[in-house]
Amino acid sequence: MARIISDRLLQRLQAFVLHPLTAVAAILLCATFLYALERAVEHMPFVMLSVLGIAAVLFLVSCRLYFSIYAALAATALISVISVMKYRTKGFDLHVYDFVFTGTDTKAFAFLIDGFAIYIAPVAVLLISCAIALCLVFAWDGKRELSAIKRSALVAATFLLIPVSYPLKADEPRYFHYLGGFNASAFFVSFLDLRDAAIGRGFADRFAGMPDVKPFAAAGPCDMAGPRPDIFIVLSESQTDLGQFNQHGLAEQFGGRFRSADGKRRELRVETFGGGTWISNFSLMTGLSSLDFGWRAPYLTTALEGKVQQSLATELSRCGYRTAVLMPMDHGFVNEGPFLESIGFDEVLDYDRIGASEYAHPDRFYFEAARTFIEDHRRTDGRPLFLQVQTMFAHSPYGNHLADSEQDAFAQSGNSELDEYVRRVAQSQRDFDWYLAQAKAESANHPSIVLEFGDHQSFATRELVNHLYPDFAVDKLTSSAYRTYFTIHPMGAEVDMKPFEFASLDIGYLGVSLLESVGLATSPMFADLAALRDRCDGRLHFCADRAAVDRHLQKRIASGHLTVD
Known part of the structure; x- marks a missing residue:
């Protein structure tokens, strides 16, 4: 039945x-x-x-x-x-x-x-x-x-x-x-x-019909007045300047944060929102705008492996620096490790090399791993050091309560994801303070410069930013959705802040501005990039003189510094 x-x-x-x-x-x-x-x-x-x-x-x-x-x-x-x-x-x-x-x-x-x-x-x-x-x-x-x-x-x-x-x-x-x-x-x-x-x-089609350009001259010796400081870059994952948000006590809690040693806030324009850390890092290290490659932007670490011959790493290597990146992901994640090696990094300290056991360690873990590497380097290598430290703790998702429950000026917003994100950023900034303190303690014998930046905004703050800034739009690349920050912290070293003094600086110019700030004599290609920055008032892809940007790219191609299909 x-x-x-x-x-x-x-x-x-x-x-x-x-x-x-x-x-x-x-x-x-x-x-x-x-x-x-x-x-x-x-x-x-x-x-x-x-x-x-x-x-x-x-x-x-x-x-x-x-x-x-x-x-x-x-x-x-x-x-x-x-x-x-x-x-x-x-x-x-x-x-x-x-x-x-x-x-x-x-x-x-x-x-x-x-x-x-x-x-x-x-x-x-x-x-x-x-x-x-x-x-x-x-x-x-x-x-x-x-x-x-x-x-x-x-x-x-x-x-x-x-x-x-x-x-x-x-x-x-x-x-x-x-x-x-x-x-x-x-x-x-x-x-x-x-x-x-x-x-x-592809990318090369944009130059069809344009007049030919002369290649860059060969780079000469790297001259620099005074000692060469160690250079440390900290990629503060998913962070933006929360001190600008006058809601839920954020301005009170973070008002003193996200500032350079001179007390100034500095705005950075990035080219991704909510994710895609490697897109921001690509532009920082190469001085290229990912937007110039259109839909290929998220895949450039694979598409351009072995095709970028001059970068921030090669420039510092030319000046005697040892170059390394410490990253929370596996070496092959989105092909970033092989790409970074292809643009001149001596070493990539990935997930396995730093002894990570998960992808969301507090940032203190990455900073301690960096300190171990720095101390070993100073015992065994006489060169100045260029080291980037990528962090991870403020990355999504925010459904799990990973941050310390320490009470501070932040008032609960009623949005659990936003609350967890803010707590993670607060904890990450405290960890960054610890890292700065280590550099400061050694500044007499080992002068250094620490550049920190937010790679992109988080989806957790989307409604907050949208409420405060009417221009917010993810599909509008000039909107406030693509605004983060960077900070500069000299530790016993002389730094010229002039290369950073723009109302807003595109991330593709951050590397060359760093080189200029420490007095390194840049190669002709980077010198041209710096001139382009000044001509374009800190904008790259959206420079008012777009022809000048295209001429710079043409020169890179003509010089063999960039190979495109």
């Missing part, structure tokens, strides 16, 4: 699933869901034609109509949900290249599983559930008696209609679309980037 009831229920379920009205209802529900994620009605014809394209291809292969419809709807919905999660954590929509770079990067995949399991587990359950449901539909749905020619014609007609519904203007860069949170369409738009890569459209 139970089996008979079970069989009847399955028959009714099968009849319900394979009914035309059910399929229509599923399409309408999915379209509504996708619209809620896209938030742009003018994009929906492209989104739904993309769904139809998937369904047409599946129908061509399987001859099963209902299976093809439900599978296309499920695939699009899942892609959009994953895009939302990526956008919330990285500020960049899902891109087809994520499957090429991140999808084949075991270190990046391990980091995602470790740090974002709260998101991955529900998606995995959803994937398994969809797979089981679609297997049932496949088994129930009979093959249609429609010739392969007619099914192929349906595919062709659909793919001819998709370009007509393309959601961007002909001259609108796709990069901005991926920053806009258009989570239902971004992945499908990104397939055009594969097309452009296949037919050879």
Whole structure:
């Protein structure tokens, strides 16, 4: 009897699933869901034609109509949900290249599983559930008696209609679309980037038709008046100047923070929001704007490995420095370790070398690892040291209470993620104070300069920044979403602050400004970059004299300092 009831229920379920009205209802529900994620009605014809394209291809292969419809709807919905999660954590929509770079990067995949399991587990359950449901539909749905020619014609007609519904203007860069949170369409738009890569459209095309330029002269000897101080750069993960927010007691708590030794606040413009630390670090180390490479920006540590011949590391090596980076991630994460080595770093102290056991150690852990390296270097190596320390504690997600529960001037905001983020930043800044104190204690015998900067803002402060700054917009790269800070702390060394004196300094100029501040005679390429900074009032990609930026890039290419496709 139970089996008979079970069989009847399955028959009714099968009849319900394979009914035309059910399929229509599923399409309408999915379209509504996708619209809620896209938030742009003018994009929906492209989104739904993309769904139809998937369904047409599946129908061509399987001859099963209902299976093809439900599978296309499920695939699009899942892609959009994953895009939302990526956008919330990285500020960049899902891109087809994520499957090429991140999808084949075991270190990046391990980091995602470790740090974002709260998101991955529900998606995995959803994937398994969809797979089981679609297997049932496949088994129930009979093959249609429609010739392969007619099914192929349906595919062709659909793919001819998709370009007509393309959601961007002909001259609108796709990069901005991926920053806009258009989570239902971004992945499908990104397939055009594969097309452009296949037919050879790339960075070098922007220089087509421009007059030839002379290469830079060869670099001469590195002259510097006085002793060469150790140079330490601290990448303060996900931090921004919280002292500027006059809410929840933040101005009171952080009013004295995020200031250089001269007491001044200094604004830094970065090119990523919510994630993508390696994008900021790329610009710092190379003096290049990631935005000039368009949609390739998140993948430059892979795409440009071995193609950048002059960098902050090579400049300091030329001046006798030993160069090293201490990073909280594995050497191969987003290919950053190999990329940094390719641009001249002597050593990369990664997750394993510093003895890390998790990705979210308090920053004191990274600073203590740095001190161990510094002390060993001074015992065994007579060269001045250039060391970057990348931190991690203030990185998302903020669902776990990792920060000390120390009471301070901060009032609870009512937003648990914001509260946890603020506590982590406060703890990280106390750890940075400890690191500064170590450098100060040794300044008589080992003068040094410590440059600290925030690599990007955090999603945890998005509503706060949006409330205080009406121009806030993730898809507008000149907005306050891309504003962080940097600080300069000389320890027994002379520093000229003039190279930093701009209302706002783009991160691509931070390295050359550091070189100038300590009196290092820069190479012709870096000297030209400094002149460009002055001409452009601290702006790089958005310089008012864009032709001057392009001439600088052309000279890099002509000199063999930059190889592009």
